[in-house]
Amino acid sequence: MRRTLGVVTLAAVPLAVIGVFFLYPVGGMVARGFWPDGSLDVHGVLEVLGRARVHRVLWFTVWTAGTATLLAVGAGLPVAFVLHRLRFPGSAAVRTLVVLPFVLPTVVVGVAFGQLLRPTGPLGGLGLEGTPAAIIAGLVFFNIGVVVRTVGAFWEGIDRRTEEAAATLGASPFRVFRTVTLPALVPAVVSSASVVFLFCATSFGVVLTLGGLRYSNIETEIYLLTTQELDLQAAAALSILQLGMITVLLVLSHRTRRTPAIAQAVRRARRPGFRDTGLLLWTAVVTVFLLVPLVTLALASLRDGGGWSLSNYRALQTTGTGNALLVTATSGLLRSLVIAIQAASFALVLGSVVAWLVSRRPAAGWRRRLSAGFDGVFMLPLGVSAVTLGFGFLITLDHPPVDLRTSSLLIPIAQAMVALPLVVRTVAPVLSAVDPRLREAAASLGAGPVRVLLAVDLPHAWRGLLAATGFAFAVSLGEFGATSFLARDDSPTLPVVIFQLLSHPGPANFGMAMAASVVLAAATGTVMLLVDRLRIGSVGAF
Amino acid sequence: MVGTRALAVRGLSVSFGDVRAVSSVDLDVAEGSVTAVLGPSGCGKSTLLRAIAGLERPSSGTISYDGRDLARTPTHRRGFALMFQDGQLFPHSDVAANVAYPLRLRRRPAADIRLRVAELLELVGLAGFGNRMPQTLSGGERQRVALARSLAVEPRLLLLDEPLSALDRGLRERLAGDLHDILRLAGTTTLLVTHDHDEAFTIADRMVVMRAGEAVQAGDLGEVWQHPADAWAARFLGYADVLDGPPALALRTVVDPDATWTQVALRRSALVVDPDGPWAARIISARVTPEQVRVELEVEGLGVRSGVADPAYSTRAGDLVRVAVRADRVAALPGAQNRE
Numbered sequence: 001m002r003r004t005l006g007v008v009t010l011a012a013v014p015l016a017v018i019g020v021f022f023l024y025p026v027g028g029m030v031a032r033g034f035w036p037d038g039s040l041d042v043h044g045v046l047e048v049l050g051r052a053r054v055h056r057v058l059w060f061t062v063w064t065a066g067t068a069t070l071l072a073v074g075a076g077l078p079v080a081f082v083l084h085r086l087r088f089p090g091s092a093a094v095r096t097l098v099v100l101p102f103v104l105p106t107v108v109v110g111v112a113f114g115q116l117l118r119p120t121g122p123l124g125g126l127g128l129e130g131t132p133a134a135i136i137a138g139l140v141f142f143n144i145g146v147v148v149r150t151v152g153a154f155w156e157g158i159d160r161r162t163e164e165a166a167a168t169l170g171a172s173p174f175r176v177f178r179t180v181t182l183p184a185l186v187p188a189v190v191s192s193a194s195v196v197f198l199f200c201a202t203s204f205g206v207v208l209t210l211g212g213l214r215y216s217n218i219e220t221e222i223y224l225l226t227t228q229e230l231d232l233q234a235a236a237a238l239s240i241l242q243l244g245m246i247t248v249l250l251v252l253s254h255r256t257r258r259t260p261a262i263a264q265a266v267r268r269a270r271r272p273g274f275r276d277t278g279l280l281l282w283t284a285v286v287t288v289f290l291l292v293p294l295v296t297l298a299l300a301s302l303r304d305g306g307g308w309s310l311s312n313y314r315a316l317q318t319t320g321t322g323n324a325l326l327v328t329a330t331s332g333l334l335r336s337l338v339i340a341i342q343a344a345s346f347a348l349v350l351g352s353v354v355a356w357l358v359s360r361r362p363a364a365g366w367r368r369r370l371s372a373g374f375d376g377v378f379m380l381p382l383g384v385s386a387v388t389l390g391f392g393f394l395i396t397l398d399h400p401p402v403d404l405r406t407s408s409l410l411i412p413i414a415q416a417m418v419a420l421p422l423v424v425r426t427v428a429p430v431l432s433a434v435d436p437r438l439r440e441a442a443a444s445l446g447a448g449p450v451r452v453l454l455a456v457d458l459p460h461a462w463r464g465l466l467a468a469t470g471f472a473f474a475v476s477l478g479e480f481g482a483t484s485f486l487a488r489d490d491s492p493t494l495p496v497v498i499f500q501l502l503s504h505p506g507p508a509n510f511g512m513a514m515a516a517s518v519v520l521a522a523a524t525g526t527v528m529l530l531v532d533r534l535r536i537g538s539v540g541a542f
Numbered sequence: 543m544v545g546t547r548a549l550a551v552r553g554l555s556v557s558f559g560d561v562r563a564v565s566s567v568d569l570d571v572a573e574g575s576v577t578a579v580l581g582p583s584g585c586g587k588s589t590l591l592r593a594i595a596g597l598e599r600p601s602s603g604t605i606s607y608d609g610r611d612l613a614r615t616p617t618h619r620r621g622f623a624l625m626f627q628d629g630q631l632f633p634h635s636d637v638a639a640n641v642a643y644p645l646r647l648r649r650r651p652a653a654d655i656r657l658r659v660a661e662l663l664e665l666v667g668l669a670g671f672g673n674r675m676p677q678t679l680s681g682g683e684r685q686r687v688a689l690a691r692s693l694a695v696e697p698r699l700l701l702l703d704e705p706l707s708a709l710d711r712g713l714r715e716r717l718a719g720d721l722h723d724i725l726r727l728a729g730t731t732t733l734l735v736t737h738d739h740d741e742a743f744t745i746a747d748r749m750v751v752m753r754a755g756e757a758v759q760a761g762d763l764g765e766v767w768q769h770p771a772d773a774w775a776a777r778f779l780g781y782a783d784v785l786d787g788p789p790a791l792a793l794r795t796v797v798d799p800d801a802t803w804t805q806v807a808l809r810r811s812a813l814v815v816d817p818d819g820p821w822a823a824r825i826i827s828a829r830v831t832p833e834q835v836r837v838e839l840e841v842e843g844l845g846v847r848s849g850v851a852d853p854a855y856s857t858r859a860g861d862l863v864r865v866a867v868r869a870d871r872v873a874a875l876p877g878a879q880n881r882e
Contacts, residue, residue: 165630165688167617168595169644170695175618179643183634 006449007357011374014354020402022381022417025392026239032395033236041233048237054221058241061217064132065200068139073193075140075286076147082283084152086276087269094287096532099145101290103471103524105478105495106142106205108517111502112293113138113210115300115514122296130212138206141293143196144286150195154188155181173275194253198246198383204481205495209502218242219481223387239388246383250376294521301514305507312508312515320512324504325497326490329516332497336477336520339493342412343419343476348469350416351423354378356457358424359431375424382421386481389414394485411486411493415476422475423468430464431457463534470531474524494520548573548731549594549699554603556586556593563589565755566603571699571748576725576732578742581752582778587735590752591701594733595624607698620699623692627704630688631676637663637687638672644695662690665724682713689721693728700725702734706741718744739780743767751775770873776807781873782848783808792843796820796867803874812871813839813849815857819866828857841865 033045048054083095101109115121117129128134158181166176204219211217216224218238225235272280304311316329325332358375381389393414397404404410434457442452480495487496494516501513551569555562563586571577581587592598594605596617605612612620623644631640638659645655663669666686676684685705692700705721706714722745725732736742742749743763750760751771759771770776773784785793786805794801815823815837826838826846835851849865851857 159630161626162630162632164592164595164597164617165624165626166632166643167597168620168622168624168701169691170618170621170647171643172618173616175647180632183632 010353011357014350014357014378015374017350018378018381018417018420021397021413022384022389024402025396026243026384026388027392028396029388029392030236030240030243033233033240036233044233045237045240048234049241051234054234054238057216057218057221057238060132060215061201061219064136064139064217065197065203068136068143068200069193069197071136071140072143072147072196073189075282076144076192077151077189078279078282079144079286080148080152080155082272082276082279083148084156085269086272086280088272088280092532094283095148096529097287097290098148099532100525100528101142102145103474103478103528104142105480105498105517105520105524106203107209107480107495107498107502108297108478108521109138109142109293110206110209111498111513111517112297113141113206116293116296122292130210130214132215135207135210135215138210139200139203141290142203142206143199144290146196146199147192150192151185151188154185158184191253194249195382198249198253201245202242202383202385204385204387209499219385219387222385222391223484226387226391235388235391239385242383242385242388246380250379250383297514297521298518301511301518304511312511313519315508315512316515316519318512320501320504321506321508322504324501324506324509325492327492329494329497329501329512332492332494333516333519333523335491336494337523339412339415340473340476342409343415343479344469344473346412346416347419347423347472347476348465351420351468351472352427352465354420355424355427355431359428359434360436375428378424379421381417386418386479387485389417390482390485393482411483412476414482414486415479416472418479418482419472419475423472426468426471427461427464430461434460467531467534470527470534474527474531477524477527478520547571548607549733550604550606550609551590551594552604552606554590554593554605555601556589556598557601562755564593564600567752567755567757569750569757569760571731571733573731574729575748576722576734576746577748577750578746579733579735579750579752580739580742580778581735581737583737585752586755587737587752588703591624591703591733591735594699595622595701596620597624621697622699622701623695623697624701624703625685625688625692625705627706628681628684628708631684631691633676635676636672637668637674637676637679640676640687641672641691641694643691648695658694659690662694663687665693665727666690667720681709682717685709685717686720689724693724693730696728696730698731700730700732702732704736705734707736707738714741715744721745739778751778753778768873770807770875772875773805773807776873776875780809781807782810782812784875785844789844793867793872797869797872798874801874803876805875807873807875808847809871810836810848811850812868813841813844813847813865814868815839815849815851815855815863816866817864819864821865823863823865825857825859825861825863827859839863839865 034040034042036044079098083091083098113134114129116123117126117134118124119129128137162184163176163180166180167173171179201217202219203217204223207215207217207220208223211220218241222235222238222242225231225238301312302308302310316333319325319328354374358371393410396402397410404413438456439452442456447455478495479493480499483493484496484499487493492500498513498516498520501509501516547570549569549571551567554564554567554569556564565586567590569577569579569590579587579590589598593600596612596615607620632643635643641659641662642655645658650658659672660669663671666689668683668686668690671679671683671687676687679687685708689705706717709717718741725745734742734746747763748761749763749766751758751766753774758775759766767779770779770781773786776784784805784807790804790806793806794803797806811834821841821843823839823841826840828835828837828851830853835853835855835857837849837851837857838846839849840846851863855863857863
């Protein structure tokens with residue numbers, strides 16, 4: 001009984017936090033649509049959902065996200081096999097590269113693809129600039145790592161002997177894959193596909209920078225409606241639509257998700273053989289696809305007029321041509337770092353409590369359903385429009401009972417909400433992998449609950465916690481959707497600086513944006529490299 | 543010899559980086575025979591089996607079947623079947639679909655498959671289990687299903703990797719006996735690896751003893767059992783004690799005065815309390831078991847040894863008794879130099 005009370009108390013803290021800083025702002029945003037001037041107006045919302053433009057936006061969201069998901073899964077599956085079942089020189093480096101785009105600021109990804117596809121760019125000849133194809137390419141680039149990580153981690157956990165038994169019974173390698181491996185992989189594939197679809201359907205930075213004004217998905221449409229047309233009712237209606245869609249997807253993904261059996265019998269990854277040639281070539285193609293935008297970006301940042309120079313980097317200490325910025329880009333970087341540290345610490349504390357609670361699965365019955373529901377609540381920020389969240393912060397947290405209008409913690413809190421699901425998803429599998437008998441053994445030897453935590457869970461989980469912190473840090477460093485609402489012009493973060501530079505004319509500002517993007521990409525990339533050294537399989541896997 | 547030797551392994555080595563898991567092993571399995579590879583865990587026996595199945599690439603040596611080299615034959619074309627200690631049933635298919643898997647691969651007609659599956663489940667004593675899912679079966683039942691699946695297409699060679707190790711003791715003993723009968727009934731050529739000598743003795747009729755990647759000894763069960771290659775093999779096969787030096791010579795003069803060996807392995811029951819025995823001894827300790835009394839003896843000229851006594855004799859610590867040796871419970875070892 002006392003134990004249950006303790007768990008409930010522990011659960012109450014993150015629930016309260018997510019209630020105040022997530023459900024309340026999002027709810028406020030939704031309420032703004034239903035009660036535009038104090039009285040309930042369902043008709044107005046329905047009218048918005050009937051608009052032809054809304055239908056177009058919805059259809060565009062679904063088909064681009066669907067296509068990008070199919071491509072990411074199709075391209076990622078062979079790579080997951082090559083990177084997680086084969087071992088060859090450089091495989092570790094490619095494993096890190098694959099997850100890098102995921103933490104890259106969406107703005108940077110957009111800029112990199114724009115740079116690649118503009119008429120004078122390396123791939124300008126394809127005429128893809130400003131087309132849906134460019135947006136889809138950007139989305140695939142961004143999410144392929146999610147597929148590789150999620151499916152790969154699961155693939156590693158599959159007992160290889162089942163496949164070997166099938167092979168000795170006379171099944172050819174392809175038959176083994178189709179009749180044994182694929183059925184076992186289905187949960188991981190469905191789970192990663194639904195998460196990728198979620199990310200694609202709520203993608204903001206990529207669509208905004210690559211789609212311009214011609215193409216919008218629900219997310220950018222919400223942004224345009226709130227900031228340009230000030231049509232809050234329509235924005236709220238779209239938010240509700242998005243929430244519904246996301247809830248369905250999260251339920252679907254939760255149904256099929258199974259924590260990968262974290263390598264009980266770690267088997268040697270084998271060396272590639274002759275028959276793997278095709279898969280290796282495909283992995284090389286994907287690697288090039290991931291590298292080209294980054295290289296293009298780096299090269300563009302070094303161009304000044306006709307020649308090569310570092311002037312764009314030197315310009316980061318200025319406010320840009322025609323004072324595009326109110327502060328220097330470097331101060332934006334500093335601010336980004338401070339905010340990311342605050343956001344990561346916040347997400348870590350909250351996320352580990354949630355992960356700890358989620359990882360002690362009750363055996364069955366209502367407790368188990370309650371635990372699953374609890375888990376689901378903290379996954380919501382994964383899919384809820386960051387724009388909705390940001391705007392919700394603006395309209396609900398600026399007056400009592402919670403007045404944070406002037407608080408410098410507003411942005412870190414918003415970013416922590418965005419990073420929270422990622423921390424939970426990284427730490428929970430690590431904690432679930434602790435044999436409960438170890439805890440029972442420690443307890444039977446006289447260790448109290450805190451002592452058990454320190455003696456059993458912590459030594460096992462510290463690397464996971466560290467990896468989650470780094471992951472959260474990298475994600476908040478690049479967060480753009482929510483921050484773009486909350487950052488004031490006199491104290492922007494680096495992604496906001498990049499966006500401001502891009503929306504001001506002039507080659508110097510453009511060059512500066514490139515340099516800032518490279519700095520941002522380098523910062524997140526370095527953090528992810530360090531995180532990957534910790535070898536926590538659940539980073540970037542869902 | 544021609545035609546009876548189905549599997550022939552010559553000078554086979556398998557290396558993982560610098561580690562040599564299997565080192566120049568020669569091995570023959572005659573058609574219709576059941577051969578056990580016996581060795582402690584980590585001796586390379588499973589790697590040997592995987593190499594024969596085509597799952598590991600040998601660094602040198604040859605594997606051939608009926609005189610045809612298998613180096614270029616991939617696993618699924620070898621016509622073998624490999625069964626592990628657990629974890630190889632397809633969790634998403636029911637028992638019948640699992641057993642039918644290799645038959646479907648060979649595109650047998652559906653009606654034939656149904657008949658054959660029923661026949662196989664009958665053979666392994668699981669008739670009527672076709673609709674069950676693997677998760678609902680006990681460990682022993684799962685192993686039986688795996689066996690039925692392996693036997694479904696009458697493999698040229700059945701490879702068993704510690705088939706009973708995951709089971710508890712009583713079940714293991716029963717299933718070992720069943721396995722012996724099923725394999726004889728089906729006439730399947732079988733290679734089995736295990737670390738448990740009881741299991742090997744129950745199931746197999748030929749035995750290869752492996753240590754640190756090398757085959758130390760090979761032969762028929764009785765032959766290996768009665769003539770262990772060296773002290774290590776004797777201990778691994780269940781001999782309780784190995785004597786050399788003066789105690790061995792003292793024993794030799796009683797057992798076989800004409801022999802020249804200098805080292806000898808003793809079963810637990812080799813020394814027995816017997817009023818007419820040639821040695822005087824003092825009982826150090828005695829422990830009653832259902833069959834006999836196990837005693838610790840200080841034997842004149844032999845040192846402290848274990849032995850047995852009939853419960854009819856008074857056996858208390860400190861008693862002075864006489865001790866005899868049963869010649870059929872000792873095994874002479876060739877040369878003392880084999881000990882490393």
